[in-house]
Amino acid sequence: MSSPSAPPNAPSGAAMDRPLPAPRRRVPVALRWALACLVAMGLGVATWPLRExxxxxxxxxxxxxxxxxxxDELPLRAVVEPLRSVQLDAQEAGRVEAVLVRDGDTVAEGAPLFRLHSPEQEQLLMQRSAEVAQQLANVSVQRSALASSLAQNRRELAQLQAAQQQAEAEHQRQARLAADGFVAPAALEHSQRQLALATTLLQQTRQDQHVEAQTRQQSLDEMARAVQGLQRGLQLLARSRERLEQRAPMAGRLSGFTPQVGASVRPGERLGRIDDPDGGTQLLAEVDEFYLPRLQVGQAATSAHGPLALTQTLPQVQGGKARVRLQWHAQTPSLRPGQAVELRLQFSAxxxxxxxxxxxxxxxxxxxxxxxxxxxxxxxxxxxxxxxxxxxxxxxxxxxxxxxxxxxxxxxxxxxx
Missing domain, CATH: 2.40.420.20 (conserved putative lor/sdh protein from methanococcus maripaludis s2 fold)
Structure with missing residues (x-):
């Protein structure tokens, strides 16, 4: 028995057959990382000399x-100072015996501030007093001697005047007798010589006494001038003793007042100052000496308290720094001396x-x-x-x-x- 035949239009399946591509060989990941590192190392080695x-x-x-x-400005840090102040310097040397006020107090003119004690000055005052007393005693002795000498001279002069008058009378008597022929010419000549001698002695004594009196008076005048000089020195010492108590030269507020009881001070030593609270304030700033050629009076400055102007450049340079003073254009702000102020000094607009x-x-x-x-x-x-x-x-x-x-x-x- 034969099998049934296929229909004429049935698909055969040949169209479904096609060639497949060859399978790709995959590179391992580790190998790819190794290649990337080798490339980077190569580039680094190539650019390493350039980077070095x-x-x-x-x-x-x-x-x-x-x-x-x-x-074009210079920042500065300034310190407030009073426009009017008086420095307090020790006038005499000594040890501080008492301090009568404190720093910051307001004092009146002439008020005592402190008192010094100076044993050397007291000893010198006693010595000068003794010298003045000794010289006054010497002047008294010389004046007494002068008075005694003048009295003696007056007595001697009176005796010589009497002798001259007696010689003159005797000569006149002898002249009358000689004219009448009762005495010899020799007796008349003798009386004439006695009269001339008495007159000469009287004149010479007067001159000698005058010169002696002038000499004694000149010596007394010189001693009196010496005594006056010693007395003036004694007065100066007395006034210097008064200066041991320092008084305020003007009314104001004490600033930087430093005396301590028991401390020794020397003449001219700075002990503080008195500021006039109503006289206004100014600023004192330090500037590097590099800027000295550019500093000019009138240069403007600015601060948080108002505009200022440079008023003075102090010529002394210490430690490479110069100092300048500045003042406010308008009313002075209420700042206390010693307060710091930041400002900027303008050299140009x-x-x-x-x-x-x-x-x-x-x-x-x-x-x-x-x-x-x-x-x-x-x-x-x-x-x-x-x-x-x-x-x-x-x-x-x-x-x-x-x-x-x-x-x-x-x-x-x-x-x-």
Missing amino acids: RVPAVRQAQLAPVVAGEFR PRPALMLPDGPGVQPQLYVRHGDRLERRAVQLGQRAAGRVEVLHGLQAGDEVLVSAPPNFDSPTLRLP
């Missing part, structure tokens, strides 16, 4: 260039400019950031003031500049870490 030739900045301090207002923060790297040859590198560039800088540097040419706003010190100024390129 470019110095790196380990701690880079970058700052942008900004446009703003450049102020503010002006628009490009600015950078000041730093050791801000030089005419500085480094500007380009990506992860710093390129050296020549720029033109202006003035430096208040931690700012004026940029005149070579930079523009937004540029980042290395303000810290670079590791090597000779390298044209630096790389950032």
Whole structure:
């Protein structure tokens, strides 16, 4: 028995047969990582000499260039001082025996402040007093001697005048007798000689007594002047003894008053001052001597208490610092002496400019950031003031500049870490 035949349009299945692609060989993951590491190492080895030739900045301090207002000014810290004050200096040497007021007290003019004790001055005063007394005693003795001498001279002069008058009378009598022929010419000549002798002795004695009196009087006058000098010295010592008690030369408030009981002071030693509270205040500031050529009277300054002006530059320079005085334009604010005030001294008017923060790297040859590198560039800088540097040419706003010190100024390129 034969099988049934297939229908004529039935599918044969030949169209379903097609060739398959050859299976891909998969690379292991570990092998792929090894290849990537080898490539990276190769690139690192290739670029290693180049990186070694470019110095790196380990701690880079970058700052942008900004446009703003450049102020050529100097920040200062000043101390308030009174406009009118009197320094209290020790006038005499001694030991402080008593302090009658305290620092900060308000005192009236002439009020006692402290009292000194000086044994040396007391001893000197006693010595001068004894010298004056001795000289006064000597003057008294000389005056007594002068009076006695004058009395003796008057007696002697009276005797000589009597002798001269007697010789004159005797000569006249002898002359009459000689004219009548009762005495010889020799007797007349003898009486004439006696009269001439008596007259000469009288005149000579008068001259000698006058010279003696003048000499004694001159000696007395010199001794009197010496006594007056000693008395003036004694008066000065007495006044210096009065100065052992220091009094206030004017009314005001004590400031820096430092005497202590038992302390020794020397003449001229500064013991404090008296400030006039109604006289106003001023500021005293220290300025580096570098700025001395730029300081001028009348320069403006600003502070939290109002505008000021520079009034005086003290010429003494100590420790590289000079001192300046400033005063307020308007009414003086209520500040106490010794109080600190922050201010800014202006050298010129503010002006628009490009600015950078000041730093050791801000030089005419500085480094500007380009990506992860710093390129050296020549720029033109202006003035430096208040931690700012004026940029005149070579930079523009937004540029980042290395303000810290670079590791090597000779390298044209630096790389950032």
